Amino acid sequence: MEKKFKDDHASEIINNPYLLYELTRKESQEYQIAISQIDNAMFVNDLVENNYPLTNPTKMRTEADKRRFRAMTMLVLEHATNCGHTLLSYDQIIERLVVYL
Structure with missing residues (x-):
């Protein structure tokens, strides 16, 4: 895999961890970072959150965060494309996003 994450991506990823999904979604499966993997890092149990809290701008208040919503919308559209749709x-x-929320 070529160097996908340029130095200028680091601050963007801190601001939006879901860019990891967006930047790797077209890589071979072994290099893809799934939304669920990012979710696991962003929405941790209380013990981890209390000892290692995320700070702004990385921290998310809810699962309906616009950064997560954007990545999930890309996932929905990509799945639709794979099923032969050209437009939704x-x-x-929204109907398909509800499945992921």
């Missing part, structure tokens, strides 16, 4: 309505995207 807003309502169709």
Whole structure:
């Protein structure tokens, strides 16, 4: 895998950890970082959160964070493309997103 994460991506990833999904989604499966993996790092149990709290700008208040929503929308659209769709309505995207929330 070529160097996918340039030095200028570091601050972007700190601001939006879900960029890891976006930047690796077209790599071979062994190099992809799934949304669920990022979720595991972002939404930890209370013991970890109390000892190692995330700070802004990385910290997320809810699972409905716009950065997560953006990555999940990309996932939905990519799955739709793989099923032969070229376009989804807003309502169709929301309907599919509910499965992931």
